[in-house]
Amino acid sequence: xxxxxxxxxxxxxxxxxxxxxxxxxxxxLLSGIYLEAKEDNKLIIRGTDMxxxxxxxxxxxxxxSGKIVLPSKYFVEIVRKLPMMDLELSTEENSQxxxxxxxxEIKLNYFxxxxxxxxxxxxxxxxxxxxxxxLVNAISLSQVVVSTDMSRPIFTGILLEIKNDxxxxxxxxxxxxxxxxxxxxxxxxxxxxxxxxxxSLKEVAYIIHEDEEIEIHITSNRILFKSRNIKVTSRLIEGxxxxxxxxxxxxxxxxxxxxxxxxxxxxERAFVLTRDEIKSKLxxxxxxxxxxxxxxxxxxxxxxxxxxEIPIYLQGKEIELGFNGKYLIEILRNIDGEEISINLNDxxxxxxxxxxxxNEKFIYLILPVRLQ
Amino acid sequence: xxxxxxxxxxxxxxxxxxxxxxxxxxxxLLSGIYLEAKEDNKLIIRGTDMxxxxxxxxxxxxxxSGKIVLPSKYFVEIVRKLPMMDLELSTEENSQxxxxxxxxEIKLNYFxxxxxxxxxxxxxxxxxxxxxxxLVNAISLSQVVVSTDMSRPIFTGILLEIKNDxxxxxxxxxxxxxxxxxxxxxxxxxxxxxxxxxxSLKEVAYIIHEDEEIEIHITSNRILFKSRNIKVTSRLIEGxxxxxxxxxxxxxxxxxxxxxxxxxxxxERAFVLTRDEIKSKLxxxxxxxxxxxxxxxxxxxxxxxxxxEIPIYLQGKEIELGFNGKYLIEILRNIDGEEISINLNDxxxxxxxxxxxxNEKFIYLILPVRLQ
Numbered sequence: 001x002x003x004x005x006x007x008x009x010x011x012x013x014x015x016x017x018x019x020x021x022x023x024x025x026x027x028x029l030l031s032g033i034y035l036e037a038k039e040d041n042k043l044i045i046r047g048t049d050m051x052x053x054x055x056x057x058x059x060x061x062x063x064x065s066g067k068i069v070l071p072s073k074y075f076v077e078i079v080r081k082l083p084m085m086d087l088e089l090s091t092e093e094n095s096q097x098x099x100x101x102x103x104x105e106i107k108l109n110y111f112x113x114x115x116x117x118x119x120x121x122x123x124x125x126x127x128x129x130x131x132x133x134x135l136v137n138a139i140s141l142s143q144v145v146v147s148t149d150m151s152r153p154i155f156t157g158i159l160l161e162i163k164n165d166x167x168x169x170x171x172x173x174x175x176x177x178x179x180x181x182x183x184x185x186x187x188x189x190x191x192x193x194x195x196x197x198x199x200s201l202k203e204v205a206y207i208i209h210e211d212e213e214i215e216i217h218i219t220s221n222r223i224l225f226k227s228r229n230i231k232v233t234s235r236l237i238e239g240x241x242x243x244x245x246x247x248x249x250x251x252x253x254x255x256x257x258x259x260x261x262x263x264x265x266x267x268e269r270a271f272v273l274t275r276d277e278i279k280s281k282l283x284x285x286x287x288x289x290x291x292x293x294x295x296x297x298x299x300x301x302x303x304x305x306x307x308x309e310i311p312i313y314l315q316g317k318e319i320e321l322g323f324n325g326k327y328l329i330e331i332l333r334n335i336d337g338e339e340i341s342i343n344l345n346d347x348x349x350x351x352x353x354x355x356x357x358x359n360e361k362f363i364y365l366i367l368p369v370r371l372q
Numbered sequence: 373x374x375x376x377x378x379x380x381x382x383x384x385x386x387x388x389x390x391x392x393x394x395x396x397x398x399x400x401l402l403s404g405i406y407l408e409a410k411e412d413n414k415l416i417i418r419g420t421d422m423x424x425x426x427x428x429x430x431x432x433x434x435x436x437s438g439k440i441v442l443p444s445k446y447f448v449e450i451v452r453k454l455p456m457m458d459l460e461l462s463t464e465e466n467s468q469x470x471x472x473x474x475x476x477e478i479k480l481n482y483f484x485x486x487x488x489x490x491x492x493x494x495x496x497x498x499x500x501x502x503x504x505x506x507l508v509n510a511i512s513l514s515q516v517v518v519s520t521d522m523s524r525p526i527f528t529g530i531l532l533e534i535k536n537d538x539x540x541x542x543x544x545x546x547x548x549x550x551x552x553x554x555x556x557x558x559x560x561x562x563x564x565x566x567x568x569x570x571x572s573l574k575e576v577a578y579i580i581h582e583d584e585e586i587e588i589h590i591t592s593n594r595i596l597f598k599s600r601n602i603k604v605t606s607r608l609i610e611g612x613x614x615x616x617x618x619x620x621x622x623x624x625x626x627x628x629x630x631x632x633x634x635x636x637x638x639x640e641r642a643f644v645l646t647r648d649e650i651k652s653k654l655x656x657x658x659x660x661x662x663x664x665x666x667x668x669x670x671x672x673x674x675x676x677x678x679x680x681e682i683p684i685y686l687q688g689k690e691i692e693l694g695f696n697g698k699y700l701i702e703i704l705r706n707i708d709g710e711e712i713s714i715n716l717n718d719x720x721x722x723x724x725x726x727x728x729x730x731n732e733k734f735i736y737l738i739l740p741v742r743l744q
Contacts, residue, residue: 074675077644081637096676104680106641265453269478272449303446304468308476 001066002090003037005058007101010087011079013045013056014072016230019203020054021047021072032069033076034116037062046120047072052200053119054207055231066091067113078106120231122224124217126194129186130167132227133210138169138180139201141362144334145176146198157195157237159244160218162187170244171198176327177365179244194218195241200234207232248365249350252343256289257313257356260340263294264332266308267325270298273306274325282369285325289344290318298325321347322371328353331364347371373438374462375409377430379473382459383451385417385428386444388602391575392426393419393444404441405448406488409434418492419444424572425491426579427603438463439485450478492603494596496589498566501558502539504599505582510541511573513552513734516706518570519545529567529609531616532590534559542616543570548699549737551616566590567613572606579604620737621722624715628661629685629728632712635666636704638680639697642670645678646697654741657697661716662690670697693719694743700725703736719743 017033025031034046043060046053068091078099079087088100096107139158147155152174159170166181200223208214208227217224224233267285274283277300288295289312296308321344331353332340341356353364389405397403406418415432418425440463450471451459460472468479511530519527524546531542538553576597580586589596590608597604639657646655649672660667661684668680693716703725704712713728725736 071675074644078641081641081644083637104638104678106645106676106678108676109674265455266476269450269453272446272453273478302481303443304478304480306476306478 001035001037001068001097002064002088003043003060003062004086004088005043005060007079007082007084007087009058010043011076013058014076014079016207017045017047017054017056018072018076019047019207020049020052020232022049023073025049028071029069029111029115030117031072032111032116033072034067034069034113036067036113037065039065046116048117048119050117050119051197051235052203053231053233054203055120055233057229064090067116068097069111069113069116070097070108074108078108119222120224120233122217122219122222124219124224125189126162126192126216126218127188128162128167128216128218129213130182130216132208132212132214134182135208135214135225136205136210138167138182139205141180141334142169142171142178143198143202143205144171144330145173145178145364146171147173153237154195154239154241156199157197158201159241160192160194160196160223161241162189162192170241172242172244175324175367176331177244177247178362179248179365180362182361192218193241194223195237195239196223197234197237200232204232204234247350248352248363249343249345252316252345252352254289254314254316254319254344256294256315256342257339258294258310258342260332260335260338262310263296263340264329266296266310267329267332269308270296270306271325271329273300273303274298276300276303283325284322284369284371285328286320286322286371288320289314319344319347320371321351321368323366324369327366331366335362373407373409373440373469374436374460375415375432375434376458376460377415377432379451379454379456379459381430382415383448385430386448386451388579389417389419389426389428390444390448391419391579392421392424392604394421395445397421400443401441401483401488403444404483404488405444406439406441406485408439408485409437411437418488420489420491422489422491423569423607424575425603425605426575427492427605429601436462439488440469441483441485441488442469442480446480450480491594492596492605494589494591494594496591496596497561498534498564498588498590499560500534500539500588500590501585502554502588504580504584504586506554507580507586507597508577508582510539510552510554511577513706514541514543514550515570515574515577516702517545517548517550517736518543525609526567526611526613528571529569530573531613532564532566532568532595533613534561534564542613544614544616547696547739548703549616549619550734551620551737552734555733564590565613566595567609567611568595569606569609572604576604576606619722620724620735621715621717624688624717624724626661626686626688626691626716628666628687628714629711630666630682630714632704632707632710634682635668635712636701638668638682639701639704641680642668642678643697643701645672645675646670648672648675655697656694656741656743657700658692658694658743660692661686691716691719692743693723693740695738696741699738703738707734 036044043058046055099106142158161168168181171178212227215226285298294310294312299305337355344351408416415430418427471478514530533540540553584599587598642657657670666682666684671677709727716723
């Protein structure tokens with residue numbers, strides 16, 4: 001194997017692929033990065049921990065094709081520190097690859113590439129095409145209310161559901177739920193449901209180019225995202241997602257409009273006082289919704305009290321109820337737009353948060369907590 | 373106690389003072405920040421862990437003088453999150469302070485201020501005046517080769533020595549030594565020696581304004597740095613520093629000039645290969661100094677090899693020797709200037725690194741390691 005590649009282009013793609021590599025993997029081959037130099041002057045770079053897999057394609061001048069696996073923790077750092085110039089890589093006897101830059105050279109021990117798992121190429125039973133920025137947006141909205149508790153794996157994933165000509169994204173950590181969707185997608189099936197690990201989708205959102213069209217292939221146990229030169233694949237989570245349509249109320253007796261930043265700032269101050277409260281762990285903040293003002297208050301006996309007034313526009317009934325401030329903060333931090341709506345029914349029923357500029361396609365559902 | 377102070381000015385000074393506060397302190401009073409509102413419209417803010425102490429003075433509109441101690445972990449975060457406006461602080465009954473901002477308010481529990489330790493005001497036996505930027509520069513050069521091993525406390529400090537009309541700064545971690553000095557200082561004694569904890573000096577360098585003149589007061593067990601509105605005090609380390617003048621060689625048989633960045637880049641690449649070598653822990657890099665070129669090479673049997681050529685200007689003898697690459701990297705990263713000189717005698721004797729633009733006032737001494 002012998003090829004020449006630009007340092008910067010190699011590095012950029014190694015950093016992407018490396019996100020799927022775990023240095024803690026017990027299989028040495030999986031803590032490495034797979035390189036395949038092809039005769040059509042393409043270099044294929046792959047990494048996987050078997051759950052997530054990333055493949056990238058880079059232009060290279062290939063004199064001799066071949067495939068090897070290099071230890072990622074050394075190879076990525078070495079390339080990062082090499083000068084920005086063309087690098088010549090060639091395999092030598094005794095299982096070393098030689099990297100030549102100017103009059104200097106580095107030799108790295110490699111593994112044979114033939115044993116490396118191939119998980120990137122399959123045809124989907126369900127095939128979709130969507131815009132990159134729509135996908136990134138839906139993932140980042142859903143990501144916030146995902147659970148990390150592996151004992152209930154369904155809640156560590158995001159439901160991707162095709163229904164009524166929409167691609168719905170639903171996630172929940174059992175305290176909160178997020179619903180968002182993408183319209184006008186190209187697809188080959190009318191109905192489909194898969195639960196994708198949120199961790200994998202986070203990497204997808206980080207890696208893909210927002211201005212490209214993304215092709216998605218789904219089978220019963222894997223999903224593949226394909227853009228021009230990058231492929232990301234992930235295993236799916238088995239199981240049945242909660243029936244989110246039953247959970248989201250359709251009508252509300254209280255509807256307020258509020259400047260998002262005012263509410264977020266106020267909740268963050270309240271959280272400083274309550275974050276160490278061990279007893280309740282609820283970071284309870286009291287909402288007292290009046291005609292023109294939302295009164296936010298909280299008390300942490302060891303630390304102190306907070307009392308804030310925020311102007312609002314109210315339609316419907318005045319109401320007093322409690323929320324976990326931390327849960328609200330995480331949602332608000334993740335929402336664009338200046339104003340939001342909060343819709344409520346009573347102090348025991350879930351409320352929803354949505355944008356109120358008319359074109360926001362998301363709903364966060366949040367459960368009130370009992371006031372002492 | 374009742375006063376009004378600008379949020380931004382209060383926050384900036386709290387963040388400075390907070391550097392001396394340890395939230396792990398078993399004395400609750402010392403995990404707090406001392407506030408004293410004085411009748412001359414000054415607010416004094418203090419923090420200390422008894423080793424390091426920082427005091428700052430802020431303008432405030434004081435209606436009622438007084439002193440209290442507030443829990444730093446809550447107070448600093450609350451002020452950070454308050455809107456940028458004037459804040460009115462007033463003590464209430466039941467040991468709470470009320471912070472009013474607009475139509476909102478926060479109440480925090482406080483401790484009485486009368487018990488808070490006073491460590492900032494003393495006259496020095498030795499009194500110096502030096503320029504802030506000279507002090508910052510000397511501290512940052514010395515800082516690199518300080519030890520963190522508390523079993524030999526002297527090497528965790530930096531020697532401040534007045535001798536021959538200079539203020540010398542000397543530090544060592546027993547593998548390396550740094551010598552630098554400040555000339556033309558105002559002082560009231562001809563000779564003086566103190567060992568100041570490096571940790572304290574690091575904070576001093578971070579806090580003081582480089583364009584101010586700094587007054588330094590030293591006694592047998594404490595040092596005080598005074599600028600216009602900030603005072604930093606530290607305990608001193610007891611003991612006698614090594615005789616550095618005996619250790620630094622005066623003559624050398626090999627002298628090379630080299631572009632600092634070329635050497636640093638090369639050492640950093642070599643370090644990626646050797647950083648996990650458990651056997652030696654020396655990160656050994658071989659220097660082969662020839663007429664016009666320095667050949668740097670290193671081998672890590674589990675990972676690979678590196679061979680680099682760097683152009684140099686040599687005066688004196690060719691030589692081959694080994695260094696701990698990590699130790700050199702730390703020194704080089706900390707030096708300004710494009711070119712450096714390295715002076716050597718033989719593979720067993722210490723070499724020195726210095727700037728070669730003629731106006732650099734520092735010497736780093738470094739010990740070679742044996743080549744296998």
